Amino acid sequence: MKILVSADMEGATGVTWPADVLPGTPEWERCRPMFTSDVNAAVLGFLDGGADRVLVNEAHWSMRNLLLEQLDERAEMITGRHKTLSMVEGVQGGDVDGVAFVGYHTGAGTEGVLAHTYLANSITGVWLNGVRASEGLLNAHVVAEYGVPVVLVTGDDLTCRDAGVYAPDAVTVAVKDHVSRYAAVCRTPARTAADIRSAAKQAASLAVRKDPVRGGPYTVELEFDAEHLAMYATLVPGVERSGERRVAYTSDAMYEGIRTFKTVTTVVSSAVEEQYG
Incomplete structure (x- = not known):
């Protein structure tokens, strides 16, 4: 059994503040071990449950946040940016039986600690076939x-x-309870x-490959906080434009x-000005 762990940081233990996930800050350095602890716990649990391979894919920001030296030696890790499937890189190999979303968060424009979708700001909402979409929902359709x-x-x-x-x-674990976008009641x-x-360990029993889902076509709509970002996205x-800011x-x-979503967010991020967005 092979498990892919897609590891994001905003949903990790103890993380509540932008600086907690911003590479290079003292707060980020402090939170890296807690992020690594969450991922390592998932690795150990899947191995307890019968997995013989666990591949961790770094999915946060620079994708160089986890402390490899603290992971169980039986795990492997993809680290670094510019990957074909970004947050779920590795699933396309054809040998993955189950995926874990560790350290995930809610989508842009919704309640949740550090809620966003790909861009920390600028995107105020994403919809997939009319359903409000988080990164988890988008990635679940990919896998x-x-x-x-x-x-x-x-x-x-x-x-x-x-x-x-x-x-x-899926089995779920809440490592903290939402208070506001930048506050939470945290467990140790x-x-x-x-x-x-x-x-x-419990979730390992659910890792059974299924028939591939061909559910398209998929229409993705994005809403931005400024009109010029919608204009720039049409590059x-x-x-196509679907509204003044959509x-x-x-x-x-x-x-x-x-x-395409990753391309749009990359292009749009280059059009965001420091003061006015």
Whole structure:
């Protein structure tokens, strides 16, 4: 059994503040061990549950945040940016039986600790075929095309609730409870590590490959906080204006859909000015 762990940082134990996830800050350095603890707990739990391979894919910001030296020696890790499937890189190999979303968060424009979708700001909402979409929902549709189920989700309590939309059978672990976008009631790392390890062991039984889902076409709509960002997004072929601050595009499969989404966010981020956005 092979498990892919997609590891984001905003939903990690103890993380509540932008500086906690911004590479290079003292707060980020402090939170890296807690982020690594969450991921390592998932690794250990899946191994407890019978997995013989666990591949961790760094999915946050620079994708160079986890402390490799603290992971169980039986795990492997993809670290660094510029990957074909970004947050779920590795699922396309054809040998993954289950995916875990560790340290995930809610989507842009919704309640949740450090809620956003790909860009920390600028995007105020994302919809997939009319359904409000988090990164978890988008990525779940990508992995479903490879016949791989999402078996574990960790993050704040609202992230766990969001997982019920796209992975209703997955085991969930809330490492903190939402108070505001920048505040939470947090459990200690020792407690969350034990909870995640136990949940991952349970989730291993759900890691059974399924028939690939061909659910397209997929229409993705994005809303921005400024009109010029919508205009700039239309530089990407196939992306059209759907409103004053909105754009939309349609893809036959989520493989193309998520790659277009990443392209749009990359292009748009280059048009954000420091003071006015």
